[in-house]
Each structure stands twice: as structure tokens, then as C-alpha cells.
Amino acid sequence: MKAIIRKELADHFSSARFLFIASLIFMISFLGAHLASQGIQEVLASGSNELLAGRTFLLIFTSTGAFFPLTVFLALFGPLVGLVLGFDAINRERAQGTLSKILSQPIYRDEVILGKYFAGLIIVAIMLAALFILLGSLGLIGAGVVPTPEEVLRLFIFWLLCLIYIGFWLGLAIVFSIVFRSVATSALASAAVWILIAFFLPVLGQALAQVITPMTDPQRPAYEELARRDMVNQLVSKVSPTGLFNQSSLVLLDPTHRGSSQAFQTATSSRINQLLLNHFQGGLSLGQSIALMMPEFLILTGFMVATFIVAYLTFVHQEVRSI
């Protein structure tokens, strides 16, 4: 398996399309981080920094800057990295006639699929680590903020979260590369599913929630109605890996964030919220944040494992004659 991983890594690092996508993501992230760190500087200069205590550094990733936060950017365009690494993993080898050659060597079939999957994950891990370190140093230099140990820990968990999220897309792309004979078909299928899940599913969820739970008086919604709509919204967003990633990254990187439930925020908007804010003083602890995002995190991990298992089983049970 080592031989396969080594070859796949070499292939990816020299492949034009991976370098293209990676450099695109690096450039846009850089721009975003630069704008964000400018924003941080302004806030720091205005003297209202108690509000930011303990999360200044993370703002590089979560502040809206000029367009949208880096977390949202990664949620939308991170999948492309996984898809680009995986969509032709098996069918290209089949098309060029190298698959039957490899399978007639004394290796288990598992090693082929595992080698390709892990090589992809390693690439993603390296790319994300490099990206975070570069953005972090940009924050250090640009905004002059030093991360607290807790922030570093939060970033590390966020790295893991991104890896799992992109790992899901990698697995999905590999499934397509096994199921579809033609490289073009699997590329198109990957792109279609990406657009559907990353862009349309959240909108679809809101629309669905509106249909299922009509409001009697949209101006002054009753709490029960809000809660019901919120529940449907939440359910739909838990079906979408992008939604799961967004929710958990928000909780993880923004200690003042208390989950995405609208009803909860509405309910606590008044005096209680004030009390809560005073109680937590600037935000949740790391342990509380982790506890809050754990359900989403676990479901997302489940998604990743599921695509890998599907890829593994379809590949191992495929008739060789058709290869």
C-alpha cells in the first residue's frame, strides 16, 4: 500500500488541476484574511476589545470582512479539492488499462482503494495545515494579535473538521469514479452533487420549512410556530454535510455563538439573554463549544465514513472482467 500512496501523492502534487484549485483557494483565503485582519485592527484601535477577549485571533477566520468569512468560503469551495482529487481515481486507471495490471500484482484489492483514499486525505491535510499556518502568520503580522493556547486548540479541531468535511467529498468522488466508466461523467456528477448540496440544499431547507410550517401572522410570529419552523430547518440542515460543517465551525470558532437555533435566540433575546451573556462573560469554554457542536461533528464524520465504505464495497465486489 505504501507504494500506491507514494505514487498517488507524487501524481497529485504534480497534477495541474490540483495545483490550480489549491492556489485559487490560497489566494482567495489570503485576500479574506487580509481584509479580516484590517477589520480586527480597527476594532482594537477603537478600544472596545473586551468584547473580543479570547477570540481575537479566530476572527481572522470568522469575521465577515469584505465578502464572507473564511469558514463559509471553505464550506463552499473546500469540496472542490476533494472532488478534484478523487473523481477519476479508478476510472482513469481503467480507461488507460493500468487497473488490471495493478490488480494482477500480489496486493489485495483493498490496498488499491485504501491507498488512493489515504493519499487524497494526506494531500488535503497538508494543504489545510499549510493554509492555516499561513493565514495565522498573516494575522500575527497584519493585525498583531497573538493566539491564546485555547485559540490554537480550537483551530486544530477546526482543521480536523475541515479534513473530515473534505474527506466526505473525496469519498463521494471516488464512489463516482468507480460507478461511472467515463471520467467526464464522474466529473459532471461530482460537480452536480456539489452544487446541489453546497448551494441549494440550505435554500431548499428553508423553503421546505416555510411550506410545512406556515405562519399565521408573519409580523408577530408565535413562539411555537417559530420553534416548529426552526426544527424543520435544523433537520434539513443536518442532512446536508455543508450545513453540518457550517454549524459546527461557527460554534467552534466563535465562543460567543450558542448554536444556530433561531427559536433559542429569539427566546433568549431579552432579559434572559442579558443574564446569559453576563454569566458566560465573553463566551463558552472550549469544552462547552465542543459539547455543543458534537452532534453535528459526529453526523459529519458518519457521512465521511459512509462514502468511504460505499467506495470500498463497490470496488472490492466489482467483477474484474468488467475492469
Add this chain to the structure above:
Amino acid sequence: MEYVVETYELTKRYGRETVVDRLSLQVRSGEIFGFLGPNGAGKTTTLLMLLGLSEPSGGRAEVLGLDPVTKPLKIKSQVGYLPENIGFYGDMTALENLTYVADLNRLYEIEDLKAETLRLVGLYEVKDRQVATFSRGMRQRLGLAEVLIKKPRLIFLDEPTLGLDPDGIATMLELIERLPREMGLTVILSSHLLHLVARVANRVAILKKGQLLAMGTVDELAEEANLNRDLEEIYRFYFKKDIRE
């Protein structure tokens, strides 16, 4: 006589279609065994079953004394297989392609053996060229080098001369003929080109629709059919016989 390959009523079905039908044959050690039959006769499927790449629907096989169903890895480390349409990584050099196959066999630091094998197939001078620039004949010979690098005891060559020019065919057959003598290995050669097989094979098996029509040396088959020692005639004879029955 020691057999390196033995099958007993080996059968493969895809759905309702029977591709290999109760095939029983024996291949002796050190011979060149010709596997003859038109396209779709089940030659490739049989080879895949012998390698453990495809599971038989019935019957059983023994390759080098091992069962392909339970011991595919042990067989694959001693048996080389040159697929019909062998492919390479075009952006890698000949040596890099060969090294990858050697790595998959867990054969490391065998630079001398690689050089020797590339010399044998006449590709040593171009070993650092990208395979994408290779002619069909060169690719086929590189495929043979990849098969030989694991020092196999037995090799399966599936249509090794397909699509080659006369020169390429001559070089390939010359190489194949040398293998049993110089490396002491057994060759199973599948082809639908009869005159080529007749030139190099010690014994042949004629296959049609997955069934074994005849097996033996070319002389034996000729005698049985009362014909000249011409494989083409023998082949036609057995096919007609099959049709009459």
C-alpha cells in the same frame, strides 16, 4: 509429469451466459502452451480465474499447486500476467513504470535486475523516455518486462502480438521463445492468430464458446484429424466437427 496448471470442469457464468464451460486442461512445466480460439471463446476469463481475479462459478483450478480462490496473492507473486490491452502511466518513464510494478511486488533495490530486464526486451536505451512516446511494439515489450521483473515461474500472455507490425511480432515471438529456455518458466499464450501460435507453442488447446474442442501437440492433433501439420486446417477441422455435432 509435473503440471503447473490444472483445471477440473472450470466454469464461469455471467447471468445466464456461460463463458467458460466445464474446462479441464493441464499445462506442463517448461512448455509454451497455446490457448486458441476466436474472440469471446473464454480465453481471457479463464486466465483471470487462474489468477484469482475472477471467481469460478463451478469446478476448480490449481496453479503451481495453489487454489486461486483461496491463495490469489501467493499465485500472483509467482505468476506474471500481460493483459490484452496493457496500459502504462504515460507521463512516467519506462523505468518509473517498471519500478512501480516492482514496488507493488515489494521488490526494492533491484536496479541491476531492472536494467537486465530492460536490456532483455531491448528498451534499456530508452528507459528514461516517457512511455507516452512509445510505439505499440515498445509498449508491449515494456509490458513483458513488467511481467518478468518479479521472476515468475509461469506467465500468461493475452494476445501479446495484437496490433503489432510484422517486425514487432517477430521480435515479440523471439522473446517469448527464449523465455522457457533461458529463464526456465512456463508460458501460456492466448491468441486467435493461429500461425503465430503454431510457430512457438509446444502444445495447444482449442476453445470455442467456453468449451475445450481439442488439446495436444500440433502433431497429435494433426494425426488425430488425419491432416497436414497445419494448425489452420486443424483448427477448421475441429470447428466443423463441433458444428456437425
